[in-house]
Amino acid sequence: MGERRSIPFRHQRHAQGFAFLALPESGILYALSIARTGSAMSKRTDIIDGKDAETRNYGLVYTRKCGWIDLGHANPASARGLWRDILATQTACHPSGYSRVVYQQRMSKFGITASASRQYEIKDSLTLADQKAVALAIFLDVSIEFERMQSNWFYSMFTDSGFSAEDLVSDLLGFYRAVAPGTQYVKACEPVSQADALAIWDRFGPVGSIKNTSPGPYLYTIDPATGAGSAVCAQLPPFLRSIAPAVKGDLFRDVPP
Template identity: 45%
Template sequence: MTKRADILDKSEIYRQDGSLKAYGLVYTEKCGWVDLGHANPNGRGLEGAVTLWKQINSGTKLFQCALDQTPLRVSYSQSMGWHGIRDAVTKHYEVQRELSSLSEQEGIALAIFMDVSIAFEALQSNWFYRHLTDSGYSAEDLVSNLIGFYRALRPGFDFSGVCKPVSKDQAFAIWDAYGGVGVNKNKEFNPILFPNPQVQSGLPYKGKLPPELDTIRPAVIGQKFKEIK
């Protein structure tokens, strides 16, 4: 469960080697609240977006006939741990092995990633976990997950340039004025944005993803891939 103490300044989000830190919370002008743990392409429980992408990218064939015509079986999980309690959502899919383009591969990977992300947030929002944590559909969760997915498929993704982190003072002011991330629920992959209370008043509002986070279109389940129980 993300806390106020987890907030980082925009100058603190990178390690000395220039890589993005794997833990911390930042507020950004374009992407709203972002949890760097969720935005880690190798993180998020049992498997990161990198693992999901490797399954699909290596298991399907582009522009040629696949010798193995049996569907590719893909499994993807997200998990959590809280005071000794472990739980996870794992889903399994069959993917057609012959795909016509890289964009088809990416769209199927994104659709699976979104499907499991939403199911995981629903798990955290059930009657049991609601008594333990307010993390389900927390304001930063789905958008941060999506950033992690893009970082897996686009290793050069410029987080600061795209999302534009703000200072810790401004992030603290937003948290104090509008409540913590768990108070503000978001069931979409578009961000919730908050006016800067240091200079203006107003209500939170739904934003739109920066174009750099909207270049991959999720595939439609049932078309070239399907969930298997």
């Protein structure tokens, strides 16, 4: 379960002790540093009862509509920072017609902190709907690249968290909590009891062993009579589909490395 945060371009700082590795072909900037605490993958002992999920910042719950949810990923703090930065770009007109934002996600494990960061140019004078669409596109862009980073050979020695079954859907839930507040999103996903969640974990295995490269959830069922189980890749519920991510082009674009 990793910390996710946004860094506005005008306030960006390169923390002492960080070694930055730029990948020109992707435009992604990776950082590696020493950290004191943190965890990157969900464990069976992280599973909590669904009735406690809406107000918790950490833990793992299973839900009927959204599958597994990592409450650390579903924390809206990171998406809220990105949303605040995007709103700030719309308060003035710029000579180029665009302003810059940097968005970063990071995680810690075994004293190692890794992050993925990317710069974007965002068009001035966007409608509120377009601002949300751009925010979601940037959020998913970096979220997916962050999971890809965790899946490479180096980080795989420390964690199986890359594209874990719950990661992207949990990220998306955190985004909606930040950008479209007012709904109890975790509750709307219908979390189950701890006992039921543990049974699903024991039947289908750790979430890190099941890979999911899209924000759509994996849903599981266990036949109480036979114990037979099934898993399906399901569609997101409507309340997590009300914003469509923008396409890179006129509304926003990558900043060349």
